[in-house]
Amino acid sequence: MEIAAFGVEEWLNDWENQAVYDIAGSSIDSLTVTEVLALGGRSQEEFLRELLQKKLNYGWIEGSPTFKEEVAKLYQRVATSQILQTNGATGANHLALYALIEKGDHVISLYPSYQQLYDIPKSLGAEVSLWQIHEEEGWLPSLDELRSMIRPNTKMICINNANNPTGAVMERPFLEELVSIAQEVGAYILSDEVYKPLDSRYDVPAIVDLYEKGISVNSMSKTYSVAGVRVGWIVANDDLSNLFRKYRDYTMICAGMVDDALASYVLQNKDAVLARNQAIVAENLQLVRDWVEEEPRVSLVYPSAVPVSFIKLDIPEEIESFCLRLLQEKGVLLVPGNRFDRPGYARLGYCTQASTLKTGLALLSDFLRQYD
Structure with missing residues (x-):
């Protein structure tokens, strides 16, 4: 089986540290x-006392009852029967594609988006049509273009909502x-929903709540700020969930007991976590807005209260070369847009600590002055 190198992960693996x-x-x-x-207002001693009593067996294969109840x-x-715990959203996406996509299937994938959603189907022998996003439409794709792409044998439409790298959101x-387009041919919709807009003005329902053949994927990594627990989940109708159970036995068995305990605790206290993260998104996005207004070589379609954005750089240099020199000379890391097939752009993850963001943006501006 041949598969393309994962462009973003390859870049981060090489340079993040x-x-x-x-x-x-x-x-x-x-x-x-x-x-x-x-x-959560819980003492470390109390949590650790309970944790220390846990026997490190396989535990709850599909995720603990507490975890499933909180996800529901x-x-x-x-229902909790529709929820399966996975190794992050990457494990959930892989599970859905592994279980459903076969050689000769037709898959439509939002593009660019998370690379799993188009290159895994290709590696499984599917014909993949790329549903392009458009900057002039706020980085959303065209539904009319989708209608022209759909076929009687289209098996699945893959989206990530909000979009990585742009932060654009498909609302209700x-x-x-x-x-309605997917229903015409009975296509599944696989929706990677790890970026929840942290602003109540956006009405973004999960695809599983809208469509019988919708498959929702999420994780603890982005909105909930605990990527290190490596816990995600997949939610679908009961028939699909039963199918996923079969394939899941071949791919993961279970998550770790400690990871499940931490993930469950975060979800039990999600209101506090989300309030904390809403404040970070609001503060840091304003810092980015102020910076873009003062930086003549940068433009941006602002993200929808999610932690990724995609800046456009007015520079006479290939973007990956620029980003590598920026890292080597200033210590500032961006993801070059060619890793998303968009040269001239870069992914700016602005939801780090405010002090890091302020200094990073100032150094980026200083680096851009070489072209003035």
Whole structure:
């Protein structure tokens, strides 16, 4: 089986640890275990006392009852039987594609988006059509273009909502029309929903709540700021969930007992976590707005209260060369846009600590002055 190198992960694996000012990431400033426990008002001693009593067996294969109950609260009409714990959202995406996509299938994938959503289907022998996003439309794709791409044998439409790298969000009316198009041919919709807009003005329902053949994927990594627990989940109708159970036995068995305990605790205290992260997004996005207004070589379609953004750079240099020199000379890390097939752009992950963001943006501006 042939598969393309994962462009973004390859870049981050090579350069992330060399960054002094990492403004490339896609998570909201990660919590420490101490901070997690403080948000819930629980003492470290109490949590550790319970944790120390856990026997390190396989535990709950599909995720603990507590975990499943907390995940179910995130949806409108989902039972715990429909929820399977996975190794992050990457494990959930892989599980859905592995279980459903076969050689000769037709798959439509939002592009660019998370690379799993188009290159895994290709590696499985599917014909993949790329549903392009458009900067002039706020980085959303065209539903009319989707209609022209859909076929009687289209097996699946893959989206990530909000979009990585742009932060653009498909809201309810858009999603409802997307569902009506998929229904015409009975296509599944796989929706990677790890970027929840942290602003109540956005109405972004989960695809599993809109469509019988919708498959929702999420994780603890982005919105909940605990990527290190490596816990995600997949939610679908009961028939699909039973199918995923079969394939899941071949791919993961279970998550770790400690990871499940931490993930469950964060979800039990999600209101405190989300309030903390809403404040980070609001403050840091304003810092970015102020910086863009003063920086003549940068423009930006602002993200929808999610932690990724995609800046456009007015520079006479190939973008990956620019980003590598920026790292080597200033210690500032971005993800070059060619890793998303968009030269001239870069992913700016602005939800790091405010001090890191301020210094990173100032150094980036200083670096851009070489072209004035």
